[in-house]
Amino acid sequence: MDRVAEEIVEAQDLHPAPAPSTAEDDDEPFPSMSEQISEQLGGVRGLIESSVPVLAFVLLNVLLGDNVAGLEKRTALYWAIGGAVGTAVLIGVYRLLRKEPIRHAVNGIFGIALGAWLAWRSGDAKDFYLPGILLTLAQVVALIVSVAIRKPIIGYVWGVLANKGKHDWFDNKELFRTFQWLSLVWAASLFVRAGVQGVLYLADQATALGVVRIVISWPIYAATFAFTVWVVRRVTRRQQAALTP
Structure with a gap:
């Protein structure tokens, strides 16, 4: 019996129990x-x-x-x-x-x-910007299709980037609806970026196209991304508060 107890102690020393999660960790899931x-x-x-x-x-x-x-x-x-x-x-x-x-x-x-x-x-200088325009339009189509088949891309992106690869949001009705309409927000944002550049491309305005790409593309992307993070954090924190006794 003493030998068994010693082996248990040795095993515990070699494989210590993981430290319990703190309230701070639980409050900050991503x-x-x-x-x-x-x-x-x-x-x-x-x-x-x-x-x-x-x-x-x-x-x-x-x-x-x-x-x-x-x-x-x-x-x-x-x-x-x-x-x-x-x-x-x-x-x-x-x-x-x-x-x-x-x-x-x-x-x-x-x-x-x-x-x-x-x-x-x-x-033609304007063709320098064509790949970016076409890629952005392809992203718009992919986002819309993902919403139509109820597999919102933004939800999967969030799961990979901020939720340690887990996609438990799919079974959370509120988060699922949130990612559905956020995917449409992203589609609209990208369409504006591609649309403005597309009009200038068709108008053969290469210089204006380059200026617009620099001036509006990243600010629009950053604003949409910040809005997405804010919305998701707001929903998850509200749900956590509702579960707290």
Whole structure:
């Protein structure tokens, strides 16, 4: 009997019981609003870095185009493409050398490279922005379809990003309805972004298209994301309060 007791004690020492969760942990089931927004947008630095290649393209295309610098339109476009791709690559290399996360940088390089290839192939600066417009419209369609089949994308995104990969919200009627209409909010937000850029694309306003992409895209995204986090936190906290004796 003494030997059994000793073995139990040894097992407890090797595998200590997990520390009980605190009330603070229970009250904060997912990261704070600022942490989530920072993660998704890459913080202020991420916003700046994602805009620099587009800004380089716009500035070089305007300053060098229309023979302002004695260059032909296509030559000026090539310089603008080189500036955009070059700055995107430099940002990625800089982050890599500093051993910093490069997810946002890699995404940026891919999008810039695709737009640059289309613009180079057509010789038209506006095609630089076409991949972003089409991708945004595809996201709008996906969001609407997810609501129609009662599988709201925003709910699944929230589960992955903020709920440790769990999707227990699906059995929570209030949260389910919340993610349904939030998915439509996101669809409307993205449609506005793509719609404004699409109109300028069809009007052959390449410079205005670049300016609009920089000025309105990220602010709209950030505002929609902040609204989403606020709504979800409000619903979950109200439900937790209702369960508290």
